Amino acid sequence: MSSSLIIYSSTDGHTKTICERMTNFFKKDETIKVISLEGASTLNLSLFNKIIIGASIRYGRHSRELYKFIKLNKDILDQKDNVFFSVNVVARKPEKNNPDTNPYIKKFLKISKWKPKKIGVFAGKVDYPKYNFFDKYIIKFIMFVTNGPTDTSQSYEFTDWAKVDDFAKQL
Numbered sequence: 001m002s003s004s005l006i007i008y009s010s011t012d013g014h015t016k017t018i019c020e021r022m023t024n025f026f027k028k029d030e031t032i033k034v035i036s037l038e039g040a041s042t043l044n045l046s047l048f049n050k051i052i053i054g055a056s057i058r059y060g061r062h063s064r065e066l067y068k069f070i071k072l073n074k075d076i077l078d079q080k081d082n083v084f085f086s087v088n089v090v091a092r093k094p095e096k097n098n099p100d101t102n103p104y105i106k107k108f109l110k111i112s113k114w115k116p117k118k119i120g121v122f123a124g125k126v127d128y129p130k131y132n133f134f135d136k137y138i139i140k141f142i143m144f145v146t147n148g149p150t151d152t153s154q155s156y157e158f159t160d161w162a163k164v165d166d167f168a169k170q171l
């Protein structure tokens with residue numbers, strides 16, 4: 001029986017939501033486990049046929065823990081079917097929403113020695129009411145200069161769920 005592991009590196013939970021949504025598209029007889037990066041560090045990765053890692057961007061980069069995890073597990077990742085996707089708000093722009101055009105995927109591939117067999121990129125969410133004072137105003141400024149929404153009383157979900165579903169169907 002095939003078994004897949006979906007690992008999320010997420011600060012505010014949106015990447016975890018995307019990972020959970022993907023589980024709807026796996027075959028009924030397939031075992032799927034969704035787990036945080038921290039939790040995955042305690043698992044025996046060799047037990048899974050396929051490993052999918054989804055990670056969000058914060059202040060221009062994926063988390064340090066993500067790079068550490070990949071460095072530590074690169075050999076085993078390479079032996080598996082493996083997939084990586086990034087979640088960021090720059091990807092709400094049509095000209096930056098695929099792996100060849102998204103700056104964070106390009107940066108990831110430059111920094112990480114891992115070359116995932118399949119790569120995706122999805123637009124995330126700006127959830128102003130959830131952020132602390134500092135983050136709220138920095139994000140508001142970034143949104144302002146990139147023509148995004150700036151009403152800090154609102155939440156804005158940019159994720160194209162049909163795109164997430166299509167990606168999941170190909171896994």
Ligand SMILES: Cc1cc2nc3c(=O)[nH]c(=O)nc-3n(C[C@H](O)[C@H](O)[C@H](O)COP(=O)(O)O)c2cc1C
Nearest residue numbers: 010011012013014015056059060088089090124125
């Ligand atoms: C403090 C903070 C910094 C962020 N910095 C960036 C950024 O530099 N570039 C970007 O495209 N998105 C940025 N984002 C948007 C996140 O990538 C987006 O909110 C994503 O959905 C977060 O996923 P998560 O909930 O799984 O952490 C930032 C969000 C926050 C809260």
